[in-house]
Amino acid sequence: MSLAIFDLDNTLISIDSDHAWGQFLVEQGAVDPVRYHEANERFLEDYKNGTLDIHAYLELALKPLAEYSREQLNAWHQQFMASKIEPHILPKGEELLARHRERGDTLLIITATNRFVTGPIAERLGVDDLIAVEPECVDGRYTGRVHGTPSFREGKVERLETWLSRNATSLHDAWFYSDSLNDLPLLEKVDHPVAVDPDDTLRREAERRDWRIISLR
Incomplete structure (x- = not known):
């Protein structure tokens, strides 16, 4: 029995759920339609280019969680799952799982x-264990701040090492599936790195290192 680790966005699903949630909020009139949309697009390009300032992005992305009740947020998320996520769940991704x-x-x-954003998606995919950015929550309400280390780039490795320690397991014979150059630090740590529909940078690295490359599209 091994550990099989999966990136989510553009790996098991064919969109970036973080970006899609931001656009959904724009459509609901929950955020400034011009400023938020422009910032959301800019941060997505930074992510694709490997230049994302994760803390600057989270300042944008987590702020709306603090501005609405959990009831409203949960109601929106149900709509989001049905309209934005369900159509983009990849059947081949479910087969791989x-x-x-x-x-x-x-x-x-x-x-x-x-x-x-991702908890209900992981549940829909039947995956019980999830490492994600943790929004800070006080007295049942989100604060708009992040709790702990964001699970991004080297932060994914740090958060995974903590998870491994808590679960008394290791990366021996582990798999990791990802589409993104931002996941190189973790791909380098596992015995079975797999590039899934990779971006250009990751594809070049995977070819150079003789890593497996697959498509779930």
Whole structure:
């Protein structure tokens, strides 16, 4: 039995759920339609280019969570799941999860998107273990700040090492599936790195290092 780790956005689903949630908020009139949209697009390009300032991005992305009640946020998220996420769940991604599940592997999703957005997606995919950006919560309300280390780039490695220690397991014979150059630090740590529909930078690295390259599209 091994650990099978999966990135989420543009790996198991065919969109970036963080960016899609931001656009959904724009559509709901929950945020400034011009300023938020422009910032959301700019940060997405930074992410693709490997230049994202994660703390600057989280200042934008987590702020709306602090401005609305949990009831309103949860109602929106149900709509978001139905309209934005469900159509983009990749059948081949579900098949890959099923193959590892049938082998008896432990499934883990690790993502730089926050837990409010991704928790229900992981549940929908049948994956119990999730490492995500943790929005700070006080007295049942989000504060708009991040709690702990964001699970992004080297932060994914740090958060995973903490998870491994708590669960008394290791990366021996572990798999990691990702599409993004931002996940190179973690791909380098596992015995079975797999580039999934990779961006150009990750594709070049995967070819150079003779890593497996697959498509779930």
